[in-house]
Amino acid sequence: DVRPMGRTAAGVRAATLESEDDRVIGMVCIARADANLLVVSEKGYGKRSSIEDYRITRRGGKGVKTINITEKTGKLVAIKEVVDNDDLMIINKSGISIRISVNELRVMGRATQGVRLIKLNEEDAISSVEKYRKWMAMLLKQILNQNLTKIKIELNLKLKMKKIVVLMFGVLPFVAFGQKEIKPNVGNAEKALKAGKIDEAKAIIDATTASQEFMVDKKGGPSKNAAKAWFLKGVIYAAIDTTSNEKFKSLVPEGFPIAKEAFEKSKELDKDKTPSFVSDAMGFPIMNAQVTGILAQSYFNKAIASYQDDKDYKKAFAFTEKTIYFIPDDTTILMNAGVFFAPAAEEYDKAVDLIKKYQAKGGKSSDAYIVLVDIYYNKKKNNEEALKILQQAKKDYPQNGDFLQTELSIYLNEKKYDVAKQMVEASLKKDPNDAQQLYLLGRLQQETGESEKAKATYSKVLASDPKNFDAAAMLADLYWKDAKVEKDKMGSLGNSKADLAKALELDKIYVEKLKIALPFVEACEKISPDDVNVLYSLLTIYGDLDIQPGVARVKKRLKTLGEDVD
Template structure:
C-alpha cells in the first residue's frame, strides 16, 4: 500500500513538473507562434512573459507583445480579434514600454527571406493600414469612420504629418471647426508644408468662427511661408476690407495691381476700396478696368452700376424728405429734373448687369424702380413678368 502511494506521489510530482515546464514563457516561442499566425497561443505565451521574472524586465518582451497585439488588432479573424477587444491600446502601451526600456539598437525580426524588418517598419505598416482604411471610408463618405481611423494613425505615429492633414479636412467636412483647427495647427507644427492647411484655417476663422482678425493673422503667416502663392495676398485684401481697414487694403492692392495688371479681381477690389473711401472717380476706373479684362465679370458690373446709381439714390432720398409746402413742392420739381438725367445715366449700367445675371433680385429691383421712375411702362411690365417666372415678389 505504501509503495503504491509513493508511486502515485511520484507521478503527481512528475506531471506537475512537466506542466510547469510546458507553460514556461519563452520569447523565441512567442515570436515563432506570431510568425505562424497562431495569435491565441502567441498571446498566452507573451502575457506570461510579462510577469515571468526572467523576461518581465526585458525590452524585447514588450516589443513582441506590441507585435502580437497589433496583429490581433488588425486581424480579420473574429475569433482572434475577440481575444483582446482593447488590443489597439495594449499594443501601443507595449511598444512604448519596450521603447522606454530599450537602450540599445532598434528591435527587429527576421523574415522568412532572411531579411530583417525593423520595429519602425512594422509600426509604419500598422499605421498605413489605418490610413488606407480611413481614406476608403472617406471616399465612401463615412466621415466619422474616416476620422476615427486617422486619429488612430496619430496615436501610432504621432510625428507623422499625414494623419493630421487628413483629419483636419475630415473634421472640416464634419463642421467640427475646433478639431479641424487643432489638427491643421499640429500638422504645421510638425513641419507640414501644404498651403491648403492655411487656406482651410483662414476659411474657418473668417467664416463659421467669425474671427477675421485671426484669419488675417493666419493669411499673413501663409504669405510669408509661401511667397509664390498668388491667392493669399488677395485673401488678405478681402479681409482688410471686411475689417474696415480700407486704407491698408488700398495700399496693398495698388502694389498687387502693378504686379498683376491683368488680374480682374485685383482691379475689382481696388475699386471697392476706393468706393469705400469715397474716391468714386477712381473706383469707376477700377471697375471699368476689371470689365475690360473680363466683360462678363458680374461683380464688377454690379458694383459699377451701384456706383453710377449713387447720385440718383441720394436725390430720391432728398425728395422723400421734403414736405408739402409750396417751397418744398417747387424744390421737388427741380430735383426731379436732375433725377431723371441721373437715372438715364445709371440705366444702361443696370441693364448690362441684368444681361450678365438675369435672375439676380437686387438687379431686378433697381431696374424696376428706375423704369417706373422714368415712366417706362413696357419695361416695368417686363420686369414684373420676370418676377413671376422666378417666383419672386416685387
C-alpha cells in the same frame, strides 16, 4: 415673376443670353438656409459664393457675373446649391472621376476665377458634376490609393515583408491550442504568431512577461530577452487590435493601450540598441522599423475602413492617431491626419497641432494653411489668428493668389473696408488694369462714402472693358442716387407757397441730374438689352423727363419680354 400658364404654353423668358453661342447650364432652388452657390468650369476650376452676393432681379435680365471666365478656366458647365457637408462627384470626358468635399472650397467673391478642383490633361474637360450628401469618402479612398503606396515605399516594404504581414496579423485559419500547459518562452510566442495562432501567442507572451524568472536575471536586472519579450507582446496585441478575425479580436477589448505600454517598456530596456527582435519564416531578421511600419499601415487601413465603410469619423481619427504612434515623423500621415481626418472628427485642436507638426517636419502642402485658416476663422472664430496664418501663407507661397483673396474676403466679411481697400490698391499697383480689382475698389469706395472716387473707378473699368455690366450698373446707380436725393427732398415738402416755390427749384436740379444719369442707364441697356430692371429704370427716367418716345419704346420692349405694363 413667372405667372401660372397652361401646360402647352411656350412660357416666358427667364434670362437673356449674351450671344447665340451662350447656353443655360442649369438652375438651382435655394432650399437650405446655410447654402452657397457653387459653379464649375469645363477646365476644372470652380468656386462657391454666398447667395447674398447675387441681387434679386426680375426675370428676363442678363443677371450678374458669377465667375471670371478666361481661356484658363474655360466655359461654365455646372451650377449647384451646396452646403459644407455635401460632396461633389466630378467626371471628366476621358472617364476619370473624382469626389471632393464642398467643405474644402472656401467661400469666394462672386466675380472671381475660382480655384482648380481637378488637374486635367490639355485635351480633357469636365463632363458632369453631381452633388452627393456624404462627406469625403471617395477623397479618403484616393488618399489610401496614393499615400499608402508612398508609405510602403518609404518603409521599404519588400515582397517578403508582405508575406510576413499575412502571418503577423492572423489572416491564416484559426487553430486552437487546446488546454496544454503554457510555459514562458519568447521563442514559442514568436513561433505561434508566425503560424497565425494569435490566441496561443497571446497566452504564451502573457505568461512570459509575467514570469519573474524569465524577465529578471540573477543579479536582479532585466534578462537578455526581456526587451524582445515586451516588443513581441506589443506586436501580438497590435495584431489582435487590427485583425478582422472575430475570434482573435474578442481576446481583449482594446489591444492598443497594452501594445503601446509593451513597446514603451521594450524601448526603455533596450534604448534602441537592438535593430531586430523578430525574424521571418526563413530565419532572416526583420528590422524593428519595418515591423512598426507594417503595424502603422495596418492601423491606417483600419482608419480608412472606419471612415469609408462605417462613416465613423471619430473612430477613423482614433486609428489615425494609433498610426502616428508608430511613424510619428511621417509627413504624409501627419498631413492626412491634420488636414482630413481630424477636421472630419471635429477634433479641431488636434488638427491644428498635427498640421503644425507636419509643417515643422518640412511639410509643404498649401492645403495645410487653408485648413488652418478655416479652423481659426470658421470654427474657433479667431479672426486675428486666421489673418496671422494667412500672412505666413502668403510669405511661403507668394505666387498663390488664393491666400490674398481669402484674406481680402475676411476683411470684407468683417466690414474692415479700409484695410480691404488698401489691399486692393496694393494689388492694383502691380497691375493697374486689373478690371476685377478695379471693380472691387469701386465697391469699397462706395462702402466708405467716396462716391465720386467710385464713379471714376467704375469708369476705368468700363474703359478697359466696355461690356462690363456690373461696373456700368453700379455707375448708373450712383448717378441715379444723386438725382433721387433731390426727388426725396421734394417729397418731404408740404403745400405751402414757400414749399411749392422750393419744389420748383428742386425739380430743376432733379431734371438736370436725371439728364446726367440717363446716358449711364442707357449704356446698361446696350450691354444687356433685355434686363427688365434696367428697362424699368429707363421707364422711370423717361417718364420724369417727359420723353414720350422713350416711354413708348421701353413699354413695347417690356411687353415683348412678357411684362404686364400699362
